[in-house]
Amino acid sequence: MDFALTPEQEAFRAEIRQFLATEVPEDKRTEDGWIVGFSREFSRKLGARGLIGVTWPKKYGGQERSYLDRVILTEELLRAGAPVAAHWLGDRQVGPALLAYGSEEQKAEILPRVTSGEIVFCLGMSEPGAGSDLASLRTKAEEDGDDFLLTGQKIWTSFAHVADYAYLVARTDANAPKHKGISEFLVDMKTPGVTVRPLIDITGEHHFNEVFFDGARIGKKWLIGEKNRGWYQIASQLDYERSGIERLLSNYPLFRDTVKYAKEQGLTKDPVIRNQLAQMRIELDIGRSLVYKVAWSLTKGFVPNYEAAMAKCFCTEVEQRIAQTVSSILGDYAVLMPGSPAARLAGRAAHEYLYAPAYTIQGGTSNVLRNIMAIRGLGLQAG
Numbered sequence: 001m002d003f004a005l006t007p008e009q010e011a012f013r014a015e016i017r018q019f020l021a022t023e024v025p026e027d028k029r030t031e032d033g034w035i036v037g038f039s040r041e042f043s044r045k046l047g048a049r050g051l052i053g054v055t056w057p058k059k060y061g062g063q064e065r066s067y068l069d070r071v072i073l074t075e076e077l078l079r080a081g082a083p084v085a086a087h088w089l090g091d092r093q094v095g096p097a098l099l100a101y102g103s104e105e106q107k108a109e110i111l112p113r114v115t116s117g118e119i120v121f122c123l124g125m126s127e128p129g130a131g132s133d134l135a136s137l138r139t140k141a142e143e144d145g146d147d148f149l150l151t152g153q154k155i156w157t158s159f160a161h162v163a164d165y166a167y168l169v170a171r172t173d174a175n176a177p178k179h180k181g182i183s184e185f186l187v188d189m190k191t192p193g194v195t196v197r198p199l200i201d202i203t204g205e206h207h208f209n210e211v212f213f214d215g216a217r218i219g220k221k222w223l224i225g226e227k228n229r230g231w232y233q234i235a236s237q238l239d240y241e242r243s244g245i246e247r248l249l250s251n252y253p254l255f256r257d258t259v260k261y262a263k264e265q266g267l268t269k270d271p272v273i274r275n276q277l278a279q280m281r282i283e284l285d286i287g288r289s290l291v292y293k294v295a296w297s298l299t300k301g302f303v304p305n306y307e308a309a310m311a312k313c314f315c316t317e318v319e320q321r322i323a324q325t326v327s328s329i330l331g332d333y334a335v336l337m338p339g340s341p342a343a344r345l346a347g348r349a350a351h352e353y354l355y356a357p358a359y360t361i362q363g364g365t366s367n368v369l370r371n372i373m374a375i376r377g378l379g380l381q382a383g
C-alpha cells in the first residue's frame with residue numbers, strides 16, 4: 001500500500017507553506033485559529049489566491065480540487081496557526097450544504113462571496129433543550145405570505161456577533177413527528193427581530209452567543225432545499241462538520257512549540273517527558289490517518305458517517321490530551337520564570353487547558369459519537 005501523496009499534491013502543499021511563511025509570521029500564530037483566529041483581511045487574502053471553497057465548481061469561485069487537496073490546505077493552515085475563523089463555517093459547511101440542496105439563485109448569490117472571503121456565517125442549530133437531541137428544536141418558521149416569520153432562541157452560536165448570515169434550522173411543521181417538521185434557512189443577521197447576546201467562555205473570550213428571533217421576517221427564497229426535509233439534509237452536513245482536520249490540530253502550534261522548547265531546555269533527557277511527547281506524536285499521526293481516510297472516502301463519492309464520528313471522537317480527545325500533557329510538562333516551572341519563553345508557553349497552555357473540554361462537546365459530544373459508531377458502524381442496537 002502506498003500512502004504517499006502525488007507530486008501535484010506535494011506541490012500544492014509547498015505553495016501553501018510558502019504563502020503562510022510570509023502571511024502568518026511566527027508572532028501572529030495562534031492556537032484554535034479556526035475558532036478564535038478571526039481576520040476578515042486574512043480570509044480575503046486566501047480568497048484572492050483561490051484557497052477558499054477549493055473543491056467547489058469553478059463557476060461559483062471554486063477550484064474543483066479534490067477533498068484530499070482540501071485536507072492538505074486545512075492541515076497547513078492550522079499547523080501554521082493561521083487566523084481562518086472568518087471563512088471557516090462558510091467554507092466547511094454552509095457552502096457544501098448549498099451546493100447539495102440550495103437553489104441556483106442562492107448558489108449564485110452566496111457562494112462567490114464565500115470563496116472571495118467576504119462573508120461570515122454562524123450556525124444556528126443548538127437551543128436550550130436541543131443540543132445532542134437537535135431534532136427537539138423549537139424555533140419556529142411560520143409561513144406568512146411570501147415570507148417566513150422566525151420565533152425562538154438559539155444558543156452557543158459561534159460568531160453570531162460578527163456574522164453576516166446565519167445558517168438556521170427551524171421547525172416548519174409543529175404537528176409532524178419531530179424529525180419530519182424541520183427546515184433549513186439562510187438568515188441575514190441584520191434582519192429586524194434578530195438579537196444577539198454575548199456569552200463569555202471560561203477563558204474570558206467572546207466566541208459564542210445567544211440569538212433571539214422575535215418575528216424576524218425572511219423571504220421564502222431563503223429556504224434551503226425542501227420544506228420539512230431539513231433533518232435529512234443536515235445529516236450529511238454534520239459529517240462534514242465533524243470530520244475535518246481541525247478536530248485534531250486546534251492546538252497543534254502549542255504542541256510543536258513545546259517540543260521545540262523541551263529540546264532546547266534539555267527536558268527531553270527526562271524519559272517521562274520524552275515518552276509523553278512521543279505518545280502525543282503517535283496519537284497525532286493516528287488521528288491524521290483517520291481524517292485522511294474520511295477525505296479519501298469523499299473523493300470516492302460517498303459521505304462517510306461512522307468514520308466521521310470515529311475521526312472526531314478520537315481526534316478531539318487527542319487535542320484534550322495535548323492540552324493536559326503540555327500543561328503538566330510546563331507546570332509550575334514555567335510560572336516561576338515570568339517573561340521567559342516557558343512563561344509565554346504556559347500562558348498558552350493554561351488557555352488550552354481551560355478551553356479543551358469544549359473540543360469533545362462542540363460539533364457533537366463524544367458520547368453521541370460513540371452511539372453513532374456503535375449503531376451505524378458496528379450494527380449494535382439499544383436493548
Ligand SMILES: Cc1cc2nc3c(=O)[nH]c(=O)nc-3n(C[C@H](O)[C@H](O)[C@H](O)COP(=O)(O)OP(=O)(O)OC[C@H]3O[C@@H](n4cnc5c(N)ncnc54)[C@H](O)[C@@H]3O)c2cc1C
Pocket residue numbers: 122123124125126127129130131132133155156157158159208358361362363364365366367368371
Ligand atoms: C465551544 C462551543 C461552540 C459551539 N458552537 C455552536 C454553534 O456555533 N452553533 C450551534 O448550533 N451549536 C454550537 N455549540 C453547541 C454544541 O453543538 C452542543 O453543546 C452539543 O451538541 C451538546 O449539546 P448540549 O450542550 O445541549 O448538551 P446535551 O445534549 O444536553 O448533553 C449533555 C450530556 O449528556 C450526554 N448525552 C446527551 N445525549 C446522549 C445520548 N443519546 N447518549 C449518551 N449521552 C448523551 C452528552 O454527551 C453530554 O455529556 C457549541 C458548543 C461549544 C462547547
